[in-house]
Amino acid sequence: MKRILYLLMVFLALRAEAQVTITPQLPPAGILSKAQLWNIALMSGSQAPIGATVTLRLMDATTNQAVLTGITKEILLNRGARQLTAADFTPIQYEYLSPSVDRSPNGLLPAGNYLACYSLILSDNKQHQMGEDCIPFVVEPVSPPQLNMPENKSLVETDRPQFTWLPPTPASMFKDLNYDLVLTYVREGQSPEEAVQQNAPVYRRAYLKDVFVNYPSAAKALDTAATYAWTVRAKNGTVFAAQSEVWTFRVKGRKVINGDNNGAYVALRRELDGAVVSVSDVLAFSFINETDDTLVNYDMMDLSNNQQLEKGQLKVQLGENRLSVTFKSRMKDGALYLFTVRNSHGERWQIKVRHTEK
Numbered sequence: 001m002k003r004i005l006y007l008l009m010v011f012l013a014l015r016a017e018a019q020v021t022i023t024p025q026l027p028p029a030g031i032l033s034k035a036q037l038w039n040i041a042l043m044s045g046s047q048a049p050i051g052a053t054v055t056l057r058l059m060d061a062t063t064n065q066a067v068l069t070g071i072t073k074e075i076l077l078n079r080g081a082r083q084l085t086a087a088d089f090t091p092i093q094y095e096y097l098s099p100s101v102d103r104s105p106n107g108l109l110p111a112g113n114y115l116a117c118y119s120l121i122l123s124d125n126k127q128h129q130m131g132e133d134c135i136p137f138v139v140e141p142v143s144p145p146q147l148n149m150p151e152n153k154s155l156v157e158t159d160r161p162q163f164t165w166l167p168p169t170p171a172s173m174f175k176d177l178n179y180d181l182v183l184t185y186v187r188e189g190q191s192p193e194e195a196v197q198q199n200a201p202v203y204r205r206a207y208l209k210d211v212f213v214n215y216p217s218a219a220k221a222l223d224t225a226a227t228y229a230w231t232v233r234a235k236n237g238t239v240f241a242a243q244s245e246v247w248t249f250r251v252k253g254r255k256v257i258n259g260d261n262n263g264a265y266v267a268l269r270r271e272l273d274g275a276v277v278s279v280s281d282v283l284a285f286s287f288i289n290e291t292d293d294t295l296v297n298y299d300m301m302d303l304s305n306n307q308q309l310e311k312g313q314l315k316v317q318l319g320e321n322r323l324s325v326t327f328k329s330r331m332k333d334g335a336l337y338l339f340t341v342r343n344s345h346g347e348r349w350q351i352k353v354r355h356t357e358k
Contacts, residue, residue, distance in 0.1 A: 019046045020042065020046065020077065020122055022133060024037075024118055024135050026039070026135055026137050027137065028136075028137055028138065029137065029140055030139070030142075031140075031170070032108070032109050032139050033107065033108050034101075034102065034104075034107050034108075034109060035085070035106050037056060037116060038056075038085060039085055040054060040084050041084070042082050044077040044080065044082075045079065046079060049077065050122055050123065051074045051075070051122065052075055052076075052120055052122055052123070053071065053072055053073070054119075054120060054121075055069070055118070055120075056070040056071070057116075057117040057132070058114060058115075058116050059117065060098075060115075061113040062239065065097070067098045067114070068095060068098065069094070070092050071092070072089035073089060073090070073091060074123060086105070101175075102172075110139065110174065110237075110239070111141060111236045111239065112239040112241070113138050114137055114138070114139065116134065116135050116136075116137065117135075118133050119132045141168035142169050142170065143168055143242075145165045145243075145244040146165060147230075147244050148164040149161075150163070150247070150249040151247070151249070152245075153249065155249070155250050155252050156249055156250070158251070160216070160219075160222070161222070161251075162215070163181060163212065163213050163232075164211060167234070168234045168241065168242050174241070176236055176237040177209075177234065178207045178235050179209075179211070179232050179234055180205070180206045180233040180235065181203075181213055181231075182201050182204050182230065183203040183204070183228055183230045184196055184199040184200065184201050184228065184229055185199055185226050185227070186199075186228065187347075188270055188347055192246040195246075196230075202222070202228065203215060203216075203219060223251065223287075223320050224250070225286065225288055226250070227248055227249075227250055227270075228248060228249055229247070230248075230249075231244050231245070232244045265285055265322045266285045268287040268350060269349065270347075270349060272350055276352045277351055278355075279356070280356055283324065283325050283327070283339060284322070284323075284324040285322075285324070285341075286320060286321060286322045286323070287323075287349040288321070289316045289318055291343055291344065292318065293316060293343050293344050294315060294316060295314065295315060296313065296314055296341050296342060296344075297311065297312070298340065298341045298342070299311035299312075299339075300337050300339050300353070301338045302335065302337055303336045303338055304336070309331070314341070325339075331355040332355060333356065334355065334356070335355050337353045337355065
C-alpha cells in the first residue's frame with residue numbers, strides 16, 4: 001500500500017512539473033540590462049498552487065564560459081499564465097564568474113554573444129528540477145564607432161594621415177573598450193568592404209585605447225596612386241562588439257611636372273586624368289604592386305598615331321615600387337605619349353608623357 005501511495009505521489013509531482021512551462025522573453029539583439037534577463041512568462045496547468053524557483057546560467061556563446069549564474073526566491077504559481085520581471089523575483093542571488101559584468105542590479109550587460117540557460121525548480125512537498133531551456137542573444141551597442149577623419153572619399157594632403165573616430169554608444173556597456181584599426185588598398189573592381197575583408201592590411205593596430213592614431217613616420221609613405229580603405233572595430237576586451245563603416249581616401253599627389261627631375265617620382269594612375277608629365281629621355285615613376293608578380297610589362301604608345309613606340313619588362317616587388325625607364329626610341333619634341341604598366345592580371349597603371357628636349 002505504501003509503495004502504491006509513493007508511486008502516486010511521484011506521478012502527481014511529475015504531472016505538476018510537466019504542467020509548468022517557462023518562456024524567457026529576451027530580445028534577439030540590442031542593449032540588455034541584467035534585470036531584463038528576468039522578463040519571463042510562467043504558465044501553470046496545475047490545479048493546485050505550486051512553488052517555483054528560476055535558475056539562470058549566462059554563458060559566453062563564443063567561449064562557452066559561464067559569465068554569471070542567478071537563482072530567484074521561490075514564488076507561488078496558481079493555474080494560468082503569469083508575466084514576471086526582476087522585481088517579482090527579488091531578491092536574486094548572483095554568482096559573478098567574469099569581471100566584465102556590472103554588479104549593479106540594473107547594470108548593462110557587456111557587448112558580446114550570449115547563451116541564457118533557464119531551469120525551473122518546482123516545489124510540491126518535494127523539489128523537482130526541470131531541464132534547461134537555452135536562448136541565444138546578442139548584446140550590441142546602439143551605434144558602432146563613427147569614423148571621423150580622413151573623411152570618406154576625400155583627398156588628403158599628407159601621406160601619413162591621422163585617423164580619428166567617435167566611440168560606440170552607450171560607453172557604459174563596455175568594461176574594456178578598445179579598438180582595432182585596419183587600413184588596406186582597394187583593388188580595381190573591389191568595393192571598400194571587400195577590400196578590408198580580402199586584402200592584406202597596409203597598416204593595422206590592435207587594442208587601441210584612444211579614438212585616434214597617427215600613421216607612423218617610420219612606415220612606408222602612402223602612395224598617391226592608390227585608393228585606401230579603412231575601418232575601426234570596437235571590442236570589449238577580446239570580444240568583438242561592433243564595426244564602423246568602411247571609408248576610402250586618396251593621398252594628394254605632389255605637383256611634379258618634370259618626370260626625370262632629381263629623384264622625383266610620378267605616380268602612375270589606374271584611371272587616366274588630365275595629368276601630363278614632361279620628360280626628356282628618362283621617366284621616374286611609382287606604382288603599387290598588389291600581386292605576387294616579380295615582373296611587369298610596360299610600353300610607350302605615340303598618341304598621334306596609336307603606334308607602339310617601345311616595350312619591355314621591369315622587376316618589381318610587393319607594395320610600392322619606384323622605378324625608372326630610359327627611352328631608347330626617337331621621340332618628337334612636344335609630342336604626346338602614353339606610358340602603361342601591366343601586371344599578370346591585366347591591371348594597368350598609366351600616365352601621359354610629353355617629350356621635351358634637354
